[in-house]
Amino acid sequence: MAGITAPLLRHDKASLSGIWTRSTAFLSPVVGDLLGRIGLGLILLFAFLYLFGPALAPYEPFEVSYLPGGTVDRSASPSVFHLFGTNSLGQDIFSQVLHGARITITVGILSAIVSALLGTNLGLIAGYFGGKIDAVLMRLTDVAYGIPFLPFALILVSVVGASNANIIVVITLFMWRNTARVVRAQVLSLRERPFVLAARASGASSLQILYSEIAPGILPLALLYVGFGVAWGVLVESSLSFLGFGDPTTTSWGQILSAAFRAGATRYAWWWVVPPGGAIALLIISVFLVVRGFEEALNPRLRRL
């Protein structure tokens, strides 16, 4: 992937102010829009939680709290000691949500990046070389599209075992297909541009053309799919965890929900359900709001006149 990053790195020689202008220019489609600003604010909040959440958490995720009398502080409603109350095992939900932020976001981001990398490369190769290579890769994509997601994911996780790494692999196996198709379509158009012919005329090899002429052109698109991928990854991880296929050694938001469900607490302990559920919803919404701004910038057809 050196070819993709090289042109980006080359600009970074500029001064700090240059970096500032470039990043503000980069964010301008998002900042120029109220919803985009809200999304960006939320993402900054989640980034803060990701970095400092575990450090801020007053308790360990599985630490059991006791009442002064020595009994376990079960299912306590929110109070000064437990901001979001406790669960049926007496564990502090506020701390669990803070710890869960890092796990959920990590799974979301990693699965998005890995699947976008896989999908982008397959799309690049299929689109550029065409012919048999294209046919094989695209039929593979069709097959990936044909598999019903949740049932297959459940089987896979139960076979390979429930760990966060496996969950990332499973999500990746399902998400590369979107990126691959869209990237291939874009490559089909880009490879016919005269500058590709011009690069061939300068003596560039196929690989050079693919990764240094065409790939930068689809980079914004691939990044867009990383963005969407984060949202989907979070959603899928939560679903799997909720269904009980999450990594049992960690506390992702989906698992907090799952525990609440299994304890039959969804009906009375709203403090157990609302914080993780709300966090998942807010994270996904904020990612969509921000990515939507970029998509509008990339795809002028979505722009309002």
Added chain:
Amino acid sequence: MSLLNIKDLVVGFRTGRGLVRAVDGVSLSLDQGQSLGLVGESGCGKTTLAKAIIGVLPANATIEQGQIWYKGRNILALEEASLRKIRCKEISLVPQSAMDALDPVRRVGEQILEAIRVHRNGSWDESLARSRLAEVFDLVGLDIQRARDYPHQLSGGMKQRVLIAIALVLSPALLIADEPTTSLDVIVQDQILCRLREIRDSLGAAMLLVSHDIAVVAENCDLIAVMYAGKLVEKGPAGDVLEKPLHPYTMGLLNAFPRLRDESTGLISIPGTPPDLNEPQMGCRFRPRCPFSTDSCGARHPELAEGGPDHFVACFRFDEAGQLRVLAGDRAMWEDSLASCAGTASGATSIGDASGQASRTLLQVKDLKTWFPLRQGLLSSIVGRGEARFVRAVDGVSLTLDQGEILGLAGESGCGKSTTGLSIARLCDISSGDVLYQGHNWGGSGDPKAFRKFVQIIFQDPYASLNPRRSVLETLEKPLLIHGLGGGSRSERMNLIANSLTRAGLRPPHEYYHMFPHQLSGGQRQRVAIARAMVLNPRLLIADEPVSMLDVSIRASVLNILRRLSEELGVAILYISHDLSTIRYLCHRTAIMYLGRIMEIGPTCQIISSPRHPYTEALISAIPIPEVPSRRERKLLPGEAPNPIDLPPGCRFRPRCTRAQAVCYEAEPILDPKSVDHLVACHLA
């Protein structure tokens, strides 16, 4: 009272960077039966003015002030409903791009009938409408049988004729033609303009012809109006404007316009580009590019003043115009006004010099064939019925190119000239034949990378041929890195890059290093493309229509750069173009192609002045010349070039040839020397 009277019209566009006045205080009037040509570089507001008249401006445009009076009514004050009644019936438009102006899913005849139905409100019965359809088809020279065709079944020329038919069907009093022939080949352009002129004369309609081509306007219009940066800078009778231009811009445009028959040497480009209308304009708009500007020009934009009978000009120095015209003929005059403009200091060398020298053959192409297989239906390819069919894009081309020689390759679109260029550059697979470069055959085998160091190519569209995500420096460094040139040291590479940019007329080079293609003007982009090709120091440059997408004012400078490359560095250039005027200006020898074959090849001056092949004759006679009255003798060719798929036996030009004899039906003529270096493929030559 005049038919059309535009008074002080201002049209503004709302853009992300504020309001842009594309048309800024234009006043014009047009009488019954008169024709007015509107010329100027792209982005000068010509099309916006035409669209404002017929009320089809884009959504972000507003008419800020002014009036458009048509037959005593102010069009701008009319409601949309009454405006619709005027459109097509009174004022009709022939749009620019024939390719997408027709509805692809409806028969063309239906599209014409629709215009009748809408405007006659059913007062015409169907048979009357159909007879009118037959009439207009006849008028534009189309077979009425084609009315049942869909647009994709028609050629570009036919589509343009259909658009003219739609515009004419209701006998409008004013016809607005916006670059009606720009996308067409010269022979078809001539057919259509000729027809348009006849129609206009017979109907007595007035016409507003928008074109960037001064020659087209000169031959078709009584009056010429020159626009620059949204302002009208000169208007007057066609002959006066062409022979005695009063505005320096008009003088510059005429200087830059390559002429086929004119023996004068050297084209002079206008330095710079039209101003960015987003910026506030101070003083005369042409001042930054004008070689004659004085301090007083900076105060305000001059008003139109009468500089001759019916001849108006917006220039403070119009009373010295006679003197300025003499000065404007001097290249140095224009170069002084902007140092970065490249032009040949030595002036033009006389054409044909190189052919006299004992020069070494650099490239030899022998019987080159590039055929593309036609995709067959699945069934017939399995059954194997019918032999494989091919598009014979290049069908037996032989030519040689000497060191430092410029060979022009001309022909209509689809004749295979670009494919020939791509085949020689090995950017497309050849079917058979040899491409010998300095005696070594590179046709089918050999390391293409080594070959690419010697042969480079420049493409038609400079914007598309530059990677939009690369700066100029990165674009030029890439080929050096690929070929490991410049000794691996950055400073050495920078040296080569700076040299190449300077040679391509981008001076000083470091100012362009960090610019991206979208920040450059069209001419600058093409120079970057030339610099990229030249950075490897190739011996052969293939230039595929390098100036056809550039404005006239900058074409000349790009042509001059190419000429200097061949003169100073001894680079051989294969110059591919449909435009014989630029070939005449640039090339030592010229080859004329038709349906994949060379029909005639020889020294340019001989080809132009005494063509031997009937196709060359027709091609040359179809080129309009900027003169009033036109002295051109035209030899109209019927029809358009067919596809090179199923070629008739005998001479491939025979179906369109007006002189075909029995022998032409039997044998394909071969390229035969008619004099020392003038070869013609015709039985009758």
